[in-house]
Amino acid sequence: MNDELSPSGPQDGGINPLTARIRARAAQAPVPAAAVMAEALYAPDGYYRRTEGPWGFQGADYYTALDLGPLLGEAMACRLEQVWERLGRPDPFVVLEPGAGRGWLGRDLLQAAQGPFAQALRYLHRDDNPAAAAAARTALAPHLASGRARLVAQDEPLAPFLGAIISNELFDALPAQPWRWDGERWQFEALAASGPVWLPGEPCEATEWFTGQAEGGLESGDGAPWCAGLPALVQDLAGSLRAGLFLAIDYGETASRLLDKGADLRRFKGHTVDGLWWDDLGGSDLTADVDFTRLAGLLGQQGLAALDGPWHQTLGRWIRAHAPLAQWESGWQALAAPERLRRMENLLQLTLPSMMGDRFRVLEAWKG
Numbered sequence: 001m002n003d004e005l006s007p008s009g010p011q012d013g014g015i016n017p018l019t020a021r022i023r024a025r026a027a028q029a030p031v032p033a034a035a036v037m038a039e040a041l042y043a044p045d046g047y048y049r050r051t052e053g054p055w056g057f058q059g060a061d062y063y064t065a066l067d068l069g070p071l072l073g074e075a076m077a078c079r080l081e082q083v084w085e086r087l088g089r090p091d092p093f094v095v096l097e098p099g100a101g102r103g104w105l106g107r108d109l110l111q112a113a114q115g116p117f118a119q120a121l122r123y124l125h126r127d128d129n130p131a132a133a134a135a136a137r138t139a140l141a142p143h144l145a146s147g148r149a150r151l152v153a154q155d156e157p158l159a160p161f162l163g164a165i166i167s168n169e170l171f172d173a174l175p176a177q178p179w180r181w182d183g184e185r186w187q188f189e190a191l192a193a194s195g196p197v198w199l200p201g202e203p204c205e206a207t208e209w210f211t212g213q214a215e216g217g218l219e220s221g222d223g224a225p226w227c228a229g230l231p232a233l234v235q236d237l238a239g240s241l242r243a244g245l246f247l248a249i250d251y252g253e254t255a256s257r258l259l260d261k262g263a264d265l266r267r268f269k270g271h272t273v274d275g276l277w278w279d280d281l282g283g284s285d286l287t288a289d290v291d292f293t294r295l296a297g298l299l300g301q302q303g304l305a306a307l308d309g310p311w312h313q314t315l316g317r318w319i320r321a322h323a324p325l326a327q328w329e330s331g332w333q334a335l336a337a338p339e340r341l342r343r344m345e346n347l348l349q350l351t352l353p354s355m356m357g358d359r360f361r362v363l364e365a366w367k368g
Contacts, residue, residue: 018045018282022191030190030197033265033277034177034228037288040281041173047282048129048173069346072168072249073108075323080109080164081117082322083245087162087368091120094163096152096240099170100125103136103149110143121148122163128154160242168249169287171295174230176288178264179206180223186210189264196278213255213293224258225265225288231298238302243368246304249315251360252290263289292363304365311365316357319350 015023022039025031041048084093097106106123113121123143125136133151143149152158178189180198186207187198201207206226214222238246252258265277269284277286296311313321328347332340351357 016045016282018043019280022281023193026191027193030192030199032177033189033191033196034175034226036191036278036281037265037286038175040286041175043282045282047285067104069342069349070108070112071319071323071328071343071346071350073105074112074328075319075350076105076166076247077109077112077114077117078324079247079322080121080166080245081113083164084117084120087244089116089120090162092122092161092163093117093120094122094124094161096124096126096158096161096163096165096237098126098165098167098237099173100127100136101129101132103132103139105166105168106136106149107139107143110140110148123149124158125149125151126154126156158240160240162243163241164245164247165237165241166245166247166249169251171227171230171233171248171250171290172252172287173285174227174233174288176225176227176265177206178223178225178288179210180262181210181218181220183220191278209255209294210259214259215256218259221262222259223262223264224255224291225263227288227291230294234295234298235302238299238304238367241367244366245307246299246363246365246367248290248295248363249360250290250363252292253361255291255293258289258291261289290361292361295363296365299363299365302367304367307364307366312361312363314353314358315360315362316351316353318362319347319357 018040022031022036040046043049080093080095084090087093095106095109100106103125106125110118110121110123123140125133125140127133127136136151137144140149140151144151179201180187180189182198186201186203188201190197190199206228209226210222210224211218253261253263264275266287266289267274267277267279267284268287269280292312296306319325325347328343332343335343349355
């Protein structure tokens with residue numbers, strides 16, 4: 001094997017077994033980028049299956065809104081209490097979080113819930129990463145002991161429930177295939193022995209979707225990732241919800257805006273982001289922008305509808321709509337100065353357009 005696929009070459013004089021396997025396949029024939037992403041993230045020795053942390057600020061590669069402070073979970077508690085009221089105050093009120101990672105969103109949600117709503121709330125953590133489950137057992141320990149939280153296996157069947165399905169950066173981690181219009185035809189990205197290449201593609205569901213979503217027609221360079229596994233996941237999750245809220249927080253855009261951006265896969269390494277998705281396979285995080293137009297359409301096919309307005313909005317706007325900002329800020333005045341500053345910084349990070357406020361979007365859909 002040569003080191004053509006890594007501009008910097010292997011760091012320790014060798015390559016990991018996962019990279020070696022993918023390179024061996026690429027030496028025989030180009031491997032579609034989605035297949036590379038699936039192997040790099042979800043193989044037994046892939047990035048999401050590693051048996052050790054850490055994640056977040058203490059980790060090597062990325063952090064999420066949950067690392068910034070508890071306000072996302074506190075805002076979620078406010079929104080879910082409104083949903084509980086809308087459903088007629090069911091007991092239990094079940095909240096399922098797929099791809100729940102360390103369990104921090106569930107921890108912050110459970111700690112923020114109050115009164116009769118807190119008594120009815122039951123949180124289900126679902127993530128088949130052994131390291132994530134171990135971290136969640138620590139984060140959720142008091143709630144697991146009280147029966148307010150439970151870890152459920154990925155393949156555990158759930159009876160349809162009243163409540164909510166929530167996710168934070170779940171859909172961007174699904175294997176996705178980049179497509180690009182070259183002015184004459186659609187091309188798909190793949191990994192060859194020499195590195196990433198764009199190859200002619202045949203007409204398919206992805207190209208038909210992109211063509212239909214291009215406002216004003218296609219221009220050379222237009223493109224976006226296509227997630228083939230999205231319909232099955234949406235169907236599975238929606239089937240678990242008898243009635244209530246489906247809420248997804250992720251970065252992405254409408255289909256037409258993604259096409260205009262020419263969106264590709266994204267690599268997170270060392271708390272930096274670039275487009276070198278083929279480099280350091282299994283040793284860095286790979287993600288793709290979420291097509292919120294398609295996600296909303298798939299939810300509609302499962303009988304869900306937009307809730308209280310458009311299907312999705314920016315995270316900043318969602319926070320301002322559902323969090324008791326005046327009450328928060330009043331209560332923070334009694335905190336010690338360092339903690340008060342941390343809370344204010346957390347709020348600004350979640351709401352400012354230049355930070356997470358505009359980069360992330362929140363989709364809400366209602367069933368029942």
